[in-house]
Amino acid sequence: MxxxxxxxxxxxxxxxxxxxxxxxxxxxxxxxxxxxxxxxxxxxxxxxxxxxxxxxxxxxxxVATLGHVNEELVREAVKQLQRLWHICIHVANYPPYLDLARRLSEVAPMRFEKSAAFFNSGAEAVENSVKIARQWTGRKTIIAFDGAFHGRTYMALTLTGKYKPYKVGFDPFVPGVEHVPYPYCYRCPFHREECTADAEPELSYIRRLAKVRLNPGDVAAIIVEPIQGEAGFIVPPKGFLEGLREIADELGALLIVDEVQTGLCRTGRMFAFQHWNIEPDIVVVGKALANGLPISGVVGRADVLRNIKPGSIGGTFTGNPVSAAVALKVLEILERDExxxxxxxxxxxxxxxxxxxxxxxxxxxxxxxxxxxxxxxxxxxxxxxxxxxxxxxxxxxxxxxxxxxxxxxxxxxxxxxxxxxxxxxxxxxxxxxxxxxxxxxxxxxx
Ligand SMILES: Cc1ncc(COP(=O)(O)O)c(C=O)c1O
Missing domain, CATH: 3.90.1150.10 (Aspartate Aminotransferase, domain 1)
Structure with a gap:
């Protein structure tokens, strides 16, 4: 022992x-x-x-980025439990939701004006990022990646790029999703010996797909994990995310970065995409946001998020006051304790x-x-x-x-x-x- x-x-x-x-x-x-x-x-x-x-x-x-049963977070949760633990953001305002929306918008490093919305799980936030992209663009196609994991609700599962065990017996999936290869350098989908230098074949594949097989005017979004998580912590080569940004711009589509597993300092930056030179339109967060209390969110372009039709996103428990109060404290501690x-x-x-x-x-x-x-x-x-x-x-x-x-x-x-x-x-x-x-x-x- x-x-x-x-x-x-x-x-x-x-x-x-x-x-x-x-x-x-x-x-x-x-x-x-x-x-x-x-x-x-x-x-x-x-x-x-x-x-x-x-x-x-x-x-x-x-998830437990600040450790199990972090005492500062316990105090924050208890304080909020004693004040108010549910009203529903559809019914009325409550400070932790609004403060967290402001704080997450400040923390997200994109230079444009941002807004946010909160949900309960990573899958639900992913699901809503896609709804937002489809409604905003008026387009239907979503490009996702082989090996991706985005969660277990139907759209998130459809976007997930691994059949077993997640998708077995659940067909048919949501229409309008196209999967493309992710640059997994150790097992290169294009049989290169190494692919650490660039992601040219993966990017050309998407460009060709958009030109030949899809109506390019139909692509609403590309959704990508900046480092694939469930697929085995696959770090993409230089130029991959930058290339996706370019392709999204060429197509007039949104770039959604799923930071549910990678976000909030885990990779050494607040968001993993900051290791590369891009600004996504929408960032999806979850897992570590409240260190284990359920809450997830999307943060991104204010011109998009503020023009989504009222009543089309949300939910009874979304952005629960206790989870939101703890999430605010998490963001404070991540910065305060460097x-x-x-x-x-x-x-x-x-x-x-x-x-x-x-x-x-x-x-x-x-x-x-x-x-x-x-x-x-x-x-x-x-x-x-x-x-x-x-x-x-x-x-x-x-x-x-x-x-x-x-x-x-x-x-x-x-x-x-x-x-x-x-x-x-x-x-x-x-x-x-x-x-x-x-x-x-x-x-x-x-
Ligand atoms: C990148 C990514 N997106 C979404 C999800 C789904 O999150 P949840 O299990 O909270 O629905 C996960 C979960 O592992 C994930 O790693």
Whole structure:
């Protein structure tokens, strides 16, 4: 048993009764990565029902950016709960919604005038970004990417560019969506040895599609993840996002950037698109916005957002006062504590440790990412690059047994992704990397 700050970290004890409850009363459609039950969290640690601690490098899939049960956020939530916790923004104003709309518009770095709207989940915000683009342009076609993940509601699912497991049995999907290749340099869709220099074939593909197969005057928007998340933290090459901006302008379409997973300092910038030289028309945010309370949003061109027909977007719970109040505090803390810079510092620690694994292990095919959003792609060997999904599962399971919580990603489910809270202590992050290394070694012997 390991000891961190006097707390037990280690061997998973089966919580059979919780698993039985889950089996009997929860739909099998809801996925489960770890057969474990957490009852408490504190910053980057999670505790199961027996009191054992686990280092959390998932942040609940990129959400608990300020750590679990952040005390400042708890105070903010309680304050708002005691004032007002629902009225519905369709019925009347309440300050947290309005303040958050102003604050998010200020934080979004596009130089034009901006407005915002709030929703409950990433999928819902994506869905609404597309409704806004269609209504504003009067056009129907949306260009999305292979490998993309945008959520599980019907439009978000239609935009999602991976069939299994998300889309199985759910056809037919929403009409008007065209998928195009994303520049996944390690597995180049155009069979280039490397594609880090530019994204010319991917961009030409879209231009050709728009000219030959589509009515170019029908394209309402291009929607893109600036770094593909569920597909395995795929960082696009230089010029890709700039090229999409140019194409959107040529077509008179909007460029929507889905920052649900990448946004709010995770990559070392407030928004991941800031690593490149573009200004999207609409940015979609979710996940980390209120550190786990449900809220998502779109922020973008005021001329677009202020001309959407009243009653055509919104919802009963959208921009809930408690979530909005906490989101305001999250934005304040990200800036006050310079957490984008911290993401870069923590990211360098992770990059160094992952590069070492790449040098030492034949099965580590690629390591990549920006800020703390890092991933390791496992293969049978560096030469063949054959995806090693079972090995990735073994490493995740072995890590859990040793007290480290990880999740996978990737088109081939062979990528281990790292999503630490930005508030994790550096020693704990190093300790997590030690456990990862030991688990990789043990999994190779198994
Ligand atoms: C890029 C991206 N967009 C949208 C979503 C959907 O968000 P939600 O699960 O909150 O609906 C996700 C979730 O993982 C995501 O990564």
């Amino acid at each position: 390991n000891e961190i700050s006097g707390e037990k970290i280690g061997e998973y004890v089966d919580s059979a009764s919780y698993m039985e409850l889950r089996r009997r009363y929860v739909s099998s459609g809801v996925p489960l990565e770890h057969p474990i039950t957490f009852v408490r969290g504190a910053n980057a640690l999670l505790y199961d029902e027996s009191g054992r601690a686990y280092i959390d490098l998932t942040s609940g899939i990129g 957490l984008c810079s911290r993401a870069l510092r923590l990211g360098r620690i992770m990059e160094k440790r992952l590069e070492e694994l790449y040098e030492r292990f034949e099965v580590v095919g690629d390591v990549r990412g920006l800020g703390v959003m890092r991933a390791m792609e496992l293969v049978s060997d560096k030469g063949s690059r054959r995806p090693a999904a079972k090995l990735a599962s073994r490493v995740v399971d072995e890590s859990r047994r040793r007290g480290l919580l990880l999740i996978k990603a990737g088109i081939y489910s062979n990528v281990i992704r790292f999503h630490p809270p930005l508030t994790i202590e550096e020693e704990l992050l190093e300790r997590a990397m030690d456990i990862l290394e030991a688990s990789l070694k043990a999994s190779l012997k198994a």
